[in-house]
Amino acid sequence: MTVLLCVAVALLGAVAGRAAHQLAGSALTRPPGPAPVDGDGGAAAVTTSPRTAVGAGAVLAAAVGAVAATAVVLRFGASADLPAWLWFVAVGLLLGVVDLREHRLPNRVLLPGTAVAVVLLTGAALATDRWDDLGRGLLAGLASFGLLLVMALISPSGLGMGDVKLVALTGLYLGWLGWPVVLVGVFLGFLAQGLLGLGLLAARRAGLRTDLPFGPALLAGALAAALLTGPWAVSTW
Secondary structure, X not given: OOXXXXXXXXXXXXXXXXXXXXXXXXXXXXXXXXXXXXXXXXXXXXXXXXXXHHHHHHHHHHHHHHHHHHHHHHHHOOOOOHHHHHHHHHHHHHHHHHHHHHOOOOHHHHHHHHHHHHHHHHHHHHHHOOHHHHHHHHHXXXXXXXXXXXXXXXXXXXXXXXXXXXXXXXXXXXXXXXXXXXXHHHHHHHHHHHHHHHHHHHOOOXXXXXXXXXXHHHHHHHHHHHHHOOOOOOOOO
16 A cells, blocks of 8 residues: 555545536436426525535535545555445445435436446455355345335335435445444444434424435445444554
């Protein structure tokens, strides 16, 4: 592992974050149909100029991308599965930004993103003979999908089908690392969502019935579980 690789990946992560911010709300993420029309006095709630908001959002997305990509490199090193994890960061950034802005996880990003993840992890299994890990990842993705599907059917207002399909992607990656990592990742996702909701309630920024996007919490929980439940290729202390 070299400093040059970390710097290069951090720059790529920043570019991916900025690209995710630009693509959110584009034809790639929105369903086909007429453009939305402003109304109901929504413009009155804006307290900052659109240009300022867009600029701050792009900078934040780029920073998150750089940090996440660098952390993945430090965790997995120059391994065969590193491309798959960098892809997770890239597609996760786009899905997270879209869910925050639109409260939806578009199939045209989620489904191809999952397919590419399967291909990349299959390549890693082929290079390192980790077929057991790949099989466990596929099984974990299906199991996670089934679990959240049942929860969504029980409480349709709490979970959407986008969340159900997203947890199949996170389950695939976490299952590659082991069943305990799957449990930790799902737990951290729900914990992050709960803490966010409590924080917004305490700040009076949300009510008990406020619809909060769940995708960013699921993605953050999965990435945290991957980073915290295994040895790092490069020690940071």
